[in-house]
Amino acid sequence: MAELLAAELTRVARLLDAQSPGDIDLVDAGAGGGDLLAGVLAMSEPTLVSRTQATAIDFRAAPEGYLARHLDRPVADGTARWAGGRTEHGPLIARWRRGDARVECPPTRGLIVAHELLDDVPCDVAVLRHEGWRYLAVDLAGDEVVDGPVEPSDARWLQRWAGDARLADRVEIGRPRDEIAVALASHLTCGRLIIIDYATSADQRRRLHPDGTLTGYRNGHQCRPRPDGTMNLTAHVAIDSVVEALSSVGHVRLGTVADAADRHLAESHGSSAGPDGGHGLSVLPFAERMRWARVRDLGSWGGFAWLSLDRWDTGGT
Ligand SMILES: C[S@@+](CC[C@H](N)C(=O)[O-])C[C@H]1O[C@@H](n2cnc3c(N)ncnc32)[C@H](O)[C@@H]1O
Numbered sequence: 001m002a003e004l005l006a007a008e009l010t011r012v013a014r015l016l017d018a019q020s021p022g023d024i025d026l027v028d029a030g031a032g033g034g035d036l037l038a039g040v041l042a043m044s045e046p047t048l049v050s051r052t053q054a055t056a057i058d059f060r061a062a063p064e065g066y067l068a069r070h071l072d073r074p075v076a077d078g079t080a081r082w083a084g085g086r087t088e089h090g091p092l093i094a095r096w097r098r099g100d101a102r103v104e105c106p107p108t109r110g111l112i113v114a115h116e117l118l119d120d121v122p123c124d125v126a127v128l129r130h131e132g133w134r135y136l137a138v139d140l141a142g143d144e145v146v147d148g149p150v151e152p153s154d155a156r157w158l159q160r161w162a163g164d165a166r167l168a169d170r171v172e173i174g175r176p177r178d179e180i181a182v183a184l185a186s187h188l189t190c191g192r193l194i195i196i197d198y199a200t201s202a203d204q205r206r207r208l209h210p211d212g213t214l215t216g217y218r219n220g221h222q223c224r225p226r227p228d229g230t231m232n233l234t235a236h237v238a239i240d241s242v243v244e245a246l247s248s249v250g251h252v253r254l255g256t257v258a259d260a261a262d263r264h265l266a267e268s269h270g271s272s273a274g275p276d277g278g279h280g281l282s283v284l285p286f287a288e289r290m291r292w293a294r295v296r297d298l299g300s301w302g303g304f305a306w307l308s309l310d311r312w313d314t315g316g317t
Contacts, residue, residue: 006039025110030117031056142226174238199239199305258302
């Protein structure tokens with residue numbers, strides 16, 4: 001999946017570059033292990049890479065040897081040895097910024113990507129009682145108690161995005177995710193912000209997730225959420241709220257990873273009709289065809305939200 005994601009982001013980087021040639025910024029916000037950024041650079045043409053200012057941002061430090069392996073600046077003769085033994089020009093600038101992406105994101109003329117960042121941003125959980133919305137408090141064992149009334153700003157968010165909740169419904173308050181999305185967009189001087197994440201709409205939250213979506217992951221396995229530092233805690237992103245928050249900043253489009261996969265397929269295989277209607281999938285080798293089918297599964301990875309915010313109109317790419 002990571003390879004297909006990097007391929008589509010590389011296509012977008014090329015489009016942005018064609019739209020506005022010159023040096024281009026490529027920012028991976030919440031980069032984790034930095035694989036996505038490295039993947040896009042590995043797939044881009046040397047002429048594009050050599051004009052790219054690549055930035056990975058995360059609370060975590062860069063993996064050992066990461067910059068040297070993937071992003072190192074060109075050595076004196078203008079070449080650098082890349083992962084996989086490929087000898088190419090390195091990016092113009094490469095850096096790993098350790099800290100909060102809201103602050104560390106550089107002014108960006110190009111592409112900012114936040115892949116599974118927003119669902120990682122901590123948020124409060126509220127429960128609807130007869131007396132109104134109350135915060136839930138939790139101990140290290142994961143046991144919860146109903147706490148005090150929600151702050152006015154959270155009450156407004158809940159009224160807007162969970163206004164039809166029923167008694168005892170639990171809702172994760174998406175305000176901190178809206179805020180980080182707007183903060184990232186504020187660093188975009190020209191180009192595109194892409195947010196890819198697990199997401200829900202208000203309707204899905206009410207119908208499918210009356211108990212919320214908060215969960216824990218330990219060693220890749222889902223487990224009961226306990227805020228004791230032993231697991232990754234995550235909750236789906238209220239994407240409708242993020243869209244509205246970003247609408248004041250620029251032109252927002254919301255789709256799914258499956259849509260992005262279709263765009264990539266149509267572009268790379270020359271089919272404008274897409275994989276179902278045209279001959280796109282039929283021309284692929286079997287294994288690649290199976291991979292694309294998985295990536296387009298709306299019940300799985302294909303259902304991830306793919307939100308694009310443009311600071312100028314790139315013609316619906
Ligand atoms: C689920 S991981 C995703 C990593 C990577 N984007 C990927 O797709 O593999 C989320 C990452 O976001 C980072 N993160 C969360 N909030 C952040 C923030 N405000 N600023 C920078 N990094 C953040 C976490 O440290 C974690 O590495």
